[in-house]
Amino acid sequence: MDMDALSHLMGEDLSAANYADIWVAVPSAGALPLVGEARRLADSLGCYVHAVVGSADTADQAIAVGADRVHVAAVPGLFLAAQTPEFAFYPVDRWHQAARAAQQHKAGLITDARSLQIDESTRALLGSHPVYGGEYFVDVAVTSPAKFATLDPRFLPEPYADPGRSGEVVPNEYVAPPPPLQDRGPADFAPQAWRPLQKARRIVAVGRGLKDEAGLALARQLAEKLGAELGGDRSAQDLGWIGEDQVVGVTGQEVAPDLYVALGIRGDTIHNAAIVRAKHVIAVHANPAAPILDVADEAVVGEPQEVLTQLLTRLA
Amino acid sequence: MRALLLRDQALADADAFGLANALKAVVHHLGGVDLVLCGSQVLDADLAQVGPRLAQALDWPFAANAHAVQAADGEVALITSRRGEWRQAALTLPAVVAVAPDSNKPRLPAGQQIINVYTDPGAVETLTAADLGLSEAELQPLTEPRGQSFPAERELGRRLDGDIAGQLADILRKA
Numbered sequence: 001m002d003m004d005a006l007s008h009l010m011g012e013d014l015s016a017a018n019y020a021d022i023w024v025a026v027p028s029a030g031a032l033p034l035v036g037e038a039r040r041l042a043d044s045l046g047c048y049v050h051a052v053v054g055s056a057d058t059a060d061q062a063i064a065v066g067a068d069r070v071h072v073a074a075v076p077g078l079f080l081a082a083q084t085p086e087f088a089f090y091p092v093d094r095w096h097q098a099a100r101a102a103q104q105h106k107a108g109l110i111t112d113a114r115s116l117q118i119d120e121s122t123r124a125l126l127g128s129h130p131v132y133g134g135e136y137f138v139d140v141a142v143t144s145p146a147k148f149a150t151l152d153p154r155f156l157p158e159p160y161a162d163p164g165r166s167g168e169v170v171p172n173e174y175v176a177p178p179p180p181l182q183d184r185g186p187a188d189f190a191p192q193a194w195r196p197l198q199k200a201r202r203i204v205a206v207g208r209g210l211k212d213e214a215g216l217a218l219a220r221q222l223a224e225k226l227g228a229e230l231g232g233d234r235s236a237q238d239l240g241w242i243g244e245d246q247v248v249g250v251t252g253q254e255v256a257p258d259l260y261v262a263l264g265i266r267g268d269t270i271h272n273a274a275i276v277r278a279k280h281v282i283a284v285h286a287n288p289a290a291p292i293l294d295v296a297d298e299a300v301v302g303e304p305q306e307v308l309t310q311l312l313t314r315l316a
Numbered sequence: 317m318r319a320l321l322l323r324d325q326a327l328a329d330a331d332a333f334g335l336a337n338a339l340k341a342v343v344h345h346l347g348g349v350d351l352v353l354c355g356s357q358v359l360d361a362d363l364a365q366v367g368p369r370l371a372q373a374l375d376w377p378f379a380a381n382a383h384a385v386q387a388a389d390g391e392v393a394l395i396t397s398r399r400g401e402w403r404q405a406a407l408t409l410p411a412v413v414a415v416a417p418d419s420n421k422p423r424l425p426a427g428q429q430i431i432n433v434y435t436d437p438g439a440v441e442t443l444t445a446a447d448l449g450l451s452e453a454e455l456q457p458l459t460e461p462r463g464q465s466f467p468a469e470r471e472l473g474r475r476l477d478g479d480i481a482g483q484l485a486d487i488l489r490k491a
Binding site: 095096097099100101102103104106107108109110111124126128129134135136137138139140141142143144180181182183184185186187188189190202226258259261280281282293294295296297298299300301302307310311313314315 | 331332333336363364365367368369371372373377378379380383384393395396398401402403404405406407408411457458459460461462463464465466467472473474475476480481482483484485487488489491
């Protein structure tokens with residue numbers, strides 16, 4: 001039995017005909033760039049943009065940046081799940097609501113979607129999602145009647161607001177079901193692996209290329225001098241130089257410091273993908289072919305111990 | 317303790333939608349399941365969809381980023397973060413819970429146990445999609461991979477030569 005016949009029997013019509021328009025969940029004003037993105041796509045398709053806002057205060061702004069219809073609901077993601085959107089956009093931090101709603105509508109979902117487009121003939125939703133924290137992107141097409149995506153407002157342009165735009169606030173009587181997660185109050189808790197590196201402004205990171213404890217001691221001196229946190233790659237943890245909570249890597253911590261000094265770190269994919277948000281990267285490695293040297297702003301080919309010894313005298 | 321392997325060519329193209337339906341069928345196949353634990357996300361796809369999709373398919377509640385998970389008396393208690401604050405919370409069973417990556421350090425099994433598993437042909441039960449009564453529609457992919465794209469090449473930095481220590485010292489003083 002095919003899906004259409006089945007859904008017809010069950011009294012719900014999941015065929016394309018019932019799914020219409022672009023719907024956007026806007027739990028707070030921070031998600032308004034998603035409405036701007038929906039407007040851009042709706043203009044090329046010729047369909048409406050519905051914004052579901054978490055508070056009536058955001059309704060006017062949602063209209064100004066592109067919504068034709070605004071619905072106010074306490075939990076926008078759940079309200080949206082009860083509609084029949086042809087395209088539905090959720091902010092990335094509501095990924096679980098988006099995934100549940102997508103399953104409910106037998107819809108494909110692009111997580112953390114970038115460069116969204118709609119194929120006007122097939123009405124497929126085209127986009128890409130990052131892999132290994134943005135090391136590369138997988139391009140996908142969503143082909144189900146309903147198409148879902150989560151978007152990160154940080155990667156969208158500030159939407160153009162036209163206070164003169166007209167739109168309609170559509171009243172509704174939707175009452176969200178009580179949340180299944182029962183809150184039992186604050187927890188006196190810190191995760192086992194505390195993650196001081198994520199907020200560090202400066203990081204000195206060590207790797208096997210520092211050779212021995214003497215090299216590690218030099219790196220510690222530099223960290224102290226710069227007021228930097230000490231981190232390292234997986235090889236440094238294997239050597240017992242740093243703890244699990246100090247490992248920089250996709251499997252450890254992804255960091256975004258102003259300054260990242262990599263000493264004797266070869267720089268494999270797992271490591272380099274975790275420092276893409278570092279503003280300034282300096283790398284020292286003896287091997288001129290070490291991948292870290294290609295992602296550094298300033299790269300030094302040399303024995304890290306020797307370079308450090310000279311550098312520390314200069315900084316003294 | 318039971319291990320179950322679901323292996324079928326029909327699953328090769330399945331995306332998170334099909335995977336959630338397959339896992340739902342496994343849960344029903346096992347019977348009497350109260351709690352499904354899953355990871356938060358995989359590294360290479362980073363989709364984080366399977367947990368909440370499975371919860372939806374089963375019509376069970378879902379919690380993410382869970383630490384200190386304890387199931388007792390018809391509910392699962394856990395600690396999770398909410399707007400940067402750690403909260404105690406609970407779900408009524410049955411439920412799907414995605415545990416935080418650093419919530420637990422797995423214990424290595426004893427060597428003898430590993431050997432026992434290898435020598436016991438019945439240790440792992442293998443199932444196919446047909447065993448679970450999974451239909452084509454349930455496994456149908458709703459997304460099509462269309463290739464890969466790469467971010468703009470990061471501009472190659474400078475390779476320092478000459479008075480390296482001096483240049484580095486200048487850069488670090490300004491940084």
